[in-house]
Amino acid sequence: MAGNRPKKSADPVTQPALADFKVGVDNVIFSVDTAQNRLLALLVMRQEEPFLGQWCLPGTLVRQGESLEDAAYRILAEKIRVKNLYLEQLYTFGEPGRDPRESPDSYGVRYLSVSYFALVRFEDAELIANGVSGIAWYPLEQAPQLAFDHNQILKYGYQRLRNKLEYSPVAFEVLPDVFTLNDLYQLYTTVLGENFSDYSNFRSRLLKLGFLHDTGIKVSRGAGRPASLYRFDANAFTPFKDKPLVFI
């Protein structure tokens, strides 16, 4: 074996250099203010460069020994108090150059973002402003220019929210325990826009699914006739949990 060249660990010709990454998690947290019919996204103001003073999604970089999910829950625990927060993974953004910290003088370290998604009940969520320079439930349609590619991540999260309303009973997690069909319609309209369905089609579709239990109680709101209060019947839904189903 004498005469062999010593093996290089990274031959620039046959083994292109691998990228080194820091990994961030960014959370798209939605809520619906049902009293005002507003779809809200949780934003925080950046307190350091890059993008100092700009709004962004609440996120952090993953620490040694920490899982992606743990990092996502850690940063949220600093920003918001809420019951039953359940994060699901949304998408991973890793284009070269998506973070200005990927400068040549950073030795080529790249910044990847794994995004997470949750929908929380507005009344149960309490923002924590300790030590932050800004935190807000921003109406989605008034969201400003965000740091990094966070507008793109937010848009992706909004698409996921729409899909979840269409294909899952997520609406009942943010409504009060009892609600009128009009409350439910308003929630869908707030997220999906005015034209997703007219009220009478929506009403008959939802009642036909068989998951809404009429409590027998009626409420009067405004000038209209008293409206029935319904409850989501989780037991009736159970057999359909893993079946393909459309809610609207």
Added chain:
Amino acid sequence: MAGNRPKKSADPVTQPALADFKVGVDNVIFSVDTAQNRLLALLVMRQEEPFLGQWCLPGTLVRQGESLEDAAYRILAEKIRVKNLYLEQLYTFGEPGRDPRESPDSYGVRYLSVSYFALVRFEDAELIANGVSGIAWYPLEQAPQLAFDHNQILKYGYQRLRNKLEYSPVAFEVLPDVFTLNDLYQLYTTVLGENFSDYSNFRSRLLKLGFLHDTGIKVSRGAGRPASLYRFDANAFTPFKDKPLVFI
């Protein structure tokens, strides 16, 4: 300002150390052998440590300047020739310890996997065996113990495939241009299992959707009556593209 301590860039108490990552992409590529009613997954045999000689998903580590998607397409171009390969992102796996290369003597570098998914037409796909020690279309139910957490990734990909059959017209991308309703039923059964629906419900459901165009041509297969050949009518489907819809 005299007397202030110089700022440290990473104070071990207030600033826990960030994890350093290499990022891999792993591809879950499914195909359906409609002649044999087998659901197949593309596997390759590892040619280096760790897990030398074990089967795994075709993947690679992301290089400097390379996007995640480009890395995923790059490794597939070395393994398979296929028309219209379209990868979609599946999920990101990043638990500490998911890769044995995360040993203490690797300076704590972690290995994250961003997985991608595709369903390809069996007849159009040609495996490339150049310079690999093994490559195979493995029947999913006979998949062996895979390297890393790839069984988990494969399982996640299978769930995505089921969802896509239920909620999208992906089946028509892998069937021939014209097919009988029984061909279509066999495809669904191959992926979803025997009990997802009986044939007559499936038949009436699919015809009711209005996307199947009867070509007027009939074929005889086996002992049964001649069966009509259908074509997927992409134009009829277009208005429903962004609407919530269930195919079965």
